[in-house]
Amino acid sequence: MTITESSSLEQQVKKIALNEGVVLVGICSTDSIKNKLFSDPNYLLPGAQSVVSIALKQDEKSIERYLAKKDRDSFCLKSDEINKKLYAIGDKIKTYLEEKGFKAFNCKINFDYRNAKLNETTYKALETFVSLINKQKDESSSLSKAEQKTFDNLKKMLEIGFKKGRVDFVPEFSHRCAAEAAGLGRIGWSGNIITEKYGARIMFTSVLTDAKLKPDEPLKDNPCVMCKLCERVCQGGFFSKDEAEKIIVGGTEEIIGKRSSYSYCAAVCGGFIGQNRFKEWSTWSPYRLKSYGIEDVEQLPLDDTVDDFYQDIMYRAIIEGGRKAENVLKMIRTILYGLHNKPKEDYIPTCANCQIICGPKMEDKKKSYKLLIKSGCIEKGDL
Ligand code: SF4
Numbered sequence: 001m002t003i004t005e006s007s008s009l010e011q012q013v014k015k016i017a018l019n020e021g022v023v024l025v026g027i028c029s030t031d032s033i034k035n036k037l038f039s040d041p042n043y044l045l046p047g048a049q050s051v052v053s054i055a056l057k058q059d060e061k062s063i064e065r066y067l068a069k070k071d072r073d074s075f076c077l078k079s080d081e082i083n084k085k086l087y088a089i090g091d092k093i094k095t096y097l098e099e100k101g102f103k104a105f106n107c108k109i110n111f112d113y114r115n116a117k118l119n120e121t122t123y124k125a126l127e128t129f130v131s132l133i134n135k136q137k138d139e140s141s142s143l144s145k146a147e148q149k150t151f152d153n154l155k156k157m158l159e160i161g162f163k164k165g166r167v168d169f170v171p172e173f174s175h176r177c178a179a180e181a182a183g184l185g186r187i188g189w190s191g192n193i194i195t196e197k198y199g200a201r202i203m204f205t206s207v208l209t210d211a212k213l214k215p216d217e218p219l220k221d222n223p224c225v226m227c228k229l230c231e232r233v234c235q236g237g238f239f240s241k242d243e244a245e246k247i248i249v250g251g252t253e254e255i256i257g258k259r260s261s262y263s264y265c266a267a268v269c270g271g272f273i274g275q276n277r278f279k280e281w282s283t284w285s286p287y288r289l290k291s292y293g294i295e296d297v298e299q300l301p302l303d304d305t306v307d308d309f310y311q312d313i314m315y316r317a318i319i320e321g322g323r324k325a326e327n328v329l330k331m332i333r334t335i336l337y338g339l340h341n342k343p344k345e346d347y348i349p350t351c352a353n354c355q356i357i358c359g360p361k362m363e364d365k366k367k368s369y370k371l372l373i374k375s376g377c378i379e380k381g382d383l
C-alpha cells in the first residue's frame, strides 16, 4: 500500500504497520484504558491521547513441534524474531508520528515492570555471586580470602533482596488492554487475547502517542469458545476451571478463570518446576519440586505462602549454581535488556501452554492438546 498525503493520519499509521507485515492493527483512546494502573499510557508518555496496537502471528509449525517436544529451538528462535520485528515496526510508527510533529513512545514488548527496575550494577553483582558459587562447588578450586569476603557480603545482600522482593510485578504497559480496546481481539478464559483468525497465537506491542487518533471499535463477539483447554495445560494451576472472575477492559466486561497468585505461573513458566498437576507430561523444564529439597509435596502450596515459596525457589536456584542459577540470570537479563534487545539464546521458554494451545479453530486446539499430553516428560538435562 502506498501512503498518500490525502490519507488520514490513522490510515497512514495503519498502512505503515500493514506494509511491514503486521496481521492486525487497531487504535484505542487513552481514556478507554487508563482506569487501570498498568494500562494507563500516561505513565510512559504523559499527555498520551491514543495507542496503536499491532500484532504479528506466531509460527504454527514450530508451536506444534514445541508442544510435541520434538523441537524447542525453532519455537524459541521464531518467538525471538517476532519480538524483535514487532519492536522494529513500533519504532517505524513512532518515527512517522514524530515526523508529523507528535510525541510518540514505542513500548518494550514484555518483561518490563514498573516495580522491578534493575541496573547493570545489580546484575553484575549477581553474576559475580553465581560465578563464586560455581567456583566454590568445583572440587578442583577454592575461593581466595578476598573472594570469600565478596561471597559473604553478596550472600547477605541477596538474602535481604529476596526476602523483600515480591512477584506482583506491575507492567509498564498492558499490551493486552490496548489490543482489546483497539478491536484486535478479546480476553479469553486464560486471560490471553483471543483473536478471530489466529486464536491466542499472536504477539502484541503498542505505540503511544499524543496525537488524537480516531479509535477503532472493540470486537463485538468474544472468540473464546470456553473450551477451557487452556486450564487443562497449566501445570502451575494458575487459573481455575470453574470459578470465574469479571474484569472490565476498555469498557467491555470479560469473564476469565479466577486467578491464583502469579507465583503459580512464575514457578512453572519461569522454568523452575516442570511438573505439578499432571504427571503424564511435563513442560520443557527438567526440574521438579523435589529438586529444591522439598519432599512429599505433590502440589504447590494453596495459600498465601506460595509467594514465599516461590521466592525461596528462586533463591535456592541461585545458591545451587550451575544451570539453575544461569536460568535466573537469563531471566534477569531479559528484564534488564527487554525482549526486543536480549541475546537470542537468552530466556528460553519452558511453558506458554495456555497461550499456544489456543489455536485458531477448535480442531487446532484439540490437536495441540493431544500433542502436549502425549509429549512425555523431560526428566534430565538442563533448561
Ligand atoms: S483455550 Fe478455549 S477457553 Fe481457553 S482461551 Fe482459548 S478458546 Fe478460551
Ligand code: SF4
Pocket (backbone or CB within 6 Å): 233, 234, 235, 236, 237, 238, 239, 264, 265, 266, 268, 269, 351, 352, 353, 354, 355
Ligand atoms: S504460562 Fe504456563 S504456567 Fe503460566 S499460566 Fe500459562 S500454562 Fe500456566
